[in-house]
Amino acid sequence: MPVCIGHLLDRMQSSNHRLRDMEQHHPLLSAGADVETGSMAAGVMVGSPHADHTAGNRTLWFIQDSCGMVCAAITWFLVLYAEFVVNFVMLLPAKNFWYSLLNGATFNSLAVLALASHLRAMLTDPGAVPKGNATKEYMESLQLKPGEVIYKCPKCCSIKPERAHHCSICKRCIRKMDHHCPWVNNCVGEKNQRFFVLFTMYISLISAHALGLSGMHFFSCIKVQWNECSEFSPGASVLLLIFLCLEAILFLTFTAVMFGTQIHSICNDETEIERLKNEKPTWERHVRWEGMKSVFGGPPSLLWCNPFTGLRLRRVLLLTHGRRSGSEFSV
Numbered sequence: 001m002p003v004c005i006g007h008l009l010d011r012m013q014s015s016n017h018r019l020r021d022m023e024q025h026h027p028l029l030s031a032g033a034d035v036e037t038g039s040m041a042a043g044v045m046v047g048s049p050h051a052d053h054t055a056g057n058r059t060l061w062f063i064q065d066s067c068g069m070v071c072a073a074i075t076w077f078l079v080l081y082a083e084f085v086v087n088f089v090m091l092l093p094a095k096n097f098w099y100s101l102l103n104g105a106t107f108n109s110l111a112v113l114a115l116a117s118h119l120r121a122m123l124t125d126p127g128a129v130p131k132g133n134a135t136k137e138y139m140e141s142l143q144l145k146p147g148e149v150i151y152k153c154p155k156c157c158s159i160k161p162e163r164a165h166h167c168s169i170c171k172r173c174i175r176k177m178d179h180h181c182p183w184v185n186n187c188v189g190e191k192n193q194r195f196f197v198l199f200t201m202y203i204s205l206i207s208a209h210a211l212g213l214s215g216m217h218f219f220s221c222i223k224v225q226w227n228e229c230s231e232f233s234p235g236a237s238v239l240l241l242i243f244l245c246l247e248a249i250l251f252l253t254f255t256a257v258m259f260g261t262q263i264h265s266i267c268n269d270e271t272e273i274e275r276l277k278n279e280k281p282t283w284e285r286h287v288r289w290e291g292m293k294s295v296f297g298g299p300p301s302l303l304w305c306n307p308f309t310g311l312r313l314r315r316v317l318l319l320t321h322g323r324r325s326g327s328e329f330s331v
Contacts, residue, residue: 061125065169068185075183078247082210083111085244089237090217093230107209114202117307121196126189127175129164132157165273178271194296198307200259207252214245266291
């Protein structure tokens with residue numbers, strides 16, 4: 001049975017020559033194929049190093065990139081710093097109990113949701129294509145029709161579905177790859193875009209909240225000339241608040257813009273890479289609410305704003321502690 005394989009992918013970049021994704025006709029190219037084959041080469045794999053890779057294996061995605069891990073650690077440090085200043089410098093010393101309680105509950109809840117969204121975006125497989133599956137035996141198992149064209153990535157030796165792009169940091173082809181974000185130490189793709197959107201939304205909200213609280217605190221402290229305004233000295237309080245305001249302005253600007261561009265991309269069913277390359281869509285586009293439903297899942301509801309949706313404690317414990325045979329780290 002003759003098969004046409006685009007093994008010279010780097011010479012065929014034009015989107016006009018790309019046919020529809022073969023995954024609609026071949027279940028082996030489904031989104032869960034990477035889990036079934038156990039090919040998590042760019043991340044951390046929990047399980048026996050010598051065990052057969054089956055659908056029952058539990059895998060945890062984590063990119064071992066030094067720059068990304070530093071950026072992720074900085075993100076957590078800045079959020080925790082904001083928590084410290086808001087709670088211990090502004091809210092706890094306040095005389096109004098209900099003012100402290102309501103603002104503290106709101107700010108801390110948003111901060112927890114932001115950090116949870118960050119973890120989900122960082123530890124969720126963004127939609128990696130099985131690595132090294134472009135073998136002769138695998139091609140024959142697809143039972144391709146004469147003249148059908150599929151593409152092979154020369155970098156990770158995998159069959160490349162439509163709208164997939166290779167990430168040099170993750171060392172994998174990612175489905176519907178939007179971009180690689182060092183702040184979440186992961187690619188933003190088909191499976192974790194919703195968590196990245198939630199992360200930018202919650203960071204922008206706590207940044208705006210921190211700016212508002214800082215402004216009110218400044219005015220209230222100026223009225224009493226910083227006496228009984230905080231348990232910290234006036235100089236220390238001013239420095240902590242100035243740094244918090246600078247951080248909040250930068251975070252608010254960056255995350256608000258990123259949140260807007262992500263919503264725009266989802267509503268137009270177009271990734272950032274596709275927009276920059278000006279690729280003409282050859283797929284059925286899900287625009288506006290249909291695009292939002294495809295990313296967040298189901299009809300509009302409060303579950304869209306919940307980063308814990310679909311998270312099972314038992315599975316997290318399995319991923320954390322692994323099995324008796326230990327863990328395998330592969331890059």
